[in-house]
Amino acid sequence: MRKLGVWLPPQYDEGGDKRRFPVLYDLVGFTGSGLAHLNWKPFGDNVPERLARLTREEKMGPVIAVFPDCFTALGGNQYVKFIRNRKLRPTTSRARSCRSSTANSARLRAGTSRLFRQIIRWLRRHPARHEVRQDLGAVASHSGDAAFDFVYWADWRTRSMSLRVFRAPKRKPGAYDARAEAGRKGLAEGLDDGRIKRFLAHVWKKEKVSMKETMCS
Numbered sequence: 442m443r444k445l446g447v448w449l450p451p452q453y454d455e456g457g458d459k460r461r462f463p464v465l466y467d468l469v470g471f472t473g474s475g476l477a478h479l480n481w482k483p484f485g486d487n488v489p490e491r492l493a494r495l496t497r498e499e500k501m502g503p504v505i506a507v508f509p510d511c512f513t514a515l516g517g518n519q520y521v522k523f524i525r526n527r528k529l530r531p532t533t534s535r536a537r538s539c540r541s542s543t544a545n546s547a548r549l550r551a552g553t554s555r556l557f558r559q560i561i562r563w564l565r566r567h568p569a570r571h572e573v574r575q576d577l578g579a580v581a582s583h584s585g586d587a588a589f590d591f592v593y594w595a596d597w598r599t600r601s602m603s604l605r606v607f608r609a610p611k612r613k614p615g616a617y618d619a620r621a622e623a624g625r626k627g628l629a630e631g632l633d634d635g636r637i638k639r640f641l642a643h644v645w646k647k648e649k650v651s652m653k654e655t656m657c658s
Contacts, residue, residue, distance in 0.1 A: 596656070603657040
């Protein structure tokens with residue numbers, strides 16, 4: 442069972458059970474988790490503290506904030522399957538039990554980095570879909586990734602070098618026969634030769650994983 446952080450505004454207990462509030466879903470980037478936004482932050486506000494301050498200063502209205510845990514064994518979640526299945530509305534019972542507004546305009550998705558880029562792309566491709574009109578009032582992207590061909594082009598060499606040590610059989614010193622390697626079984630189909638499986642087995646046994654290994658996974 443995953444933990445789900447839910448922040449309730451100070452006004453939540455005011456106005457009786459009939460009062461409803463907009464909901465903000467905080468979706469974090471790759472290698473992150475919504476629960477991290479609840480941590481103490483030096484020289485600044487964490488997300489709940491910022492929401493409380495902005496609400497107190499009347500720069501925004503009171504909202505219910507939901508912080509889902511999206512972390513995985515590979516370090517994060519790209520939400521690819523989430524987007525393909527059009528499941529834009531979280532179904533966690535604890536979030537549904539709060540007094541959230543049922544109005545379309547009262548649901549906001551806000552997120553960062555790679556993960557939220559997937560939602561932005563889907564919304565741009567299907568701006569008039571029924572799911573969008575029914576489930577989303579607004580979206581906000583903070584440093585959402587774009588232009589992968591430019592941003593991550595240089596990273597492919599680093600990833601390849603990280604996986605190279607798990608090649609079997611090991612490379613021997615001397616000339617490299619690229620023509621022979623090009624004829625390896627499964628290469629044309631994009632099949633892995635087992636190094637990814639060996640890499641993951643190595644990572645999952647470690648007590649501490651480096652950032653290079655995390656990004657490679």
